[in-house]
Amino acid sequence: MASQEVKLLSLWVSPFGHRVEWALKLKGVEYEYIEEDIFNKSPLLLELNPVHKKVPVLIHNRKVILESLLILEYLDEKWKEFPLLPQDPYEKATARFWANFGEAKLLRPGWAALRSQGDEKERALKLWIEDLEKIEGELKGKKFFGGETIGYLDLAMGWISYMLPVWEEVGCLTILDPKKFPSITAWTEKFLSHPVIKENLPPRDKMIVYFEKRIKEPVSAQ
Structure with missing residues (x-):
């Protein structure tokens, strides 16, 4: 191509x-x-x-x-090389469900929780962690979401591996406790060690500067 x-x-x-x-x-x-x-x-x-x-x-x-x-x-x-979605209709539908769950319940709400204050922040983070626990359960006993190789859902959830730790640092939070989330922790290590992923990540120091600036902006500017 x-x-x-x-x-x-x-x-x-x-x-x-x-x-x-x-x-x-x-x-x-x-x-x-x-x-x-x-x-x-x-x-x-x-x-x-x-x-x-x-x-x-x-x-x-x-x-x-x-x-x-x-x-x-x-x-x-x-492009049929390196298939991402499962071939089985049920497994394909399940992968799509969890990808949409990640968008609706984790990625966007996580950023909103990070930027909130006081009691609102505590409530938002509590709900967010509860939803993250559902992902922990989905990963339990698996190397990757789809089994032995990186697939569609791993790419959809990939931001958790490298962006969430930056959010934790910027927000002075601890969310991904390895004892509470052992499956996500193990998946993160495997995901980030894949050559394609490892060689195509945004610089951490640049991300920290970016999100430190964004977190101070009015919500209307987001």
């Missing part, structure tokens, strides 16, 4: 963009990366994604695909 046939608009720190990049690299797809500034969105981004005006945006042969989880499925249909 020639590089000019596949383009990806993303942001260096976007967990949504990184899951797409990981999938492209796991499948050996050449692509052109276009960095976006979410605070000064390019005319190209606004043209390609006029509804949400967000990254990532995948362009394949001039066709535009939006939303990272849908992009993962698109890539899995188009």
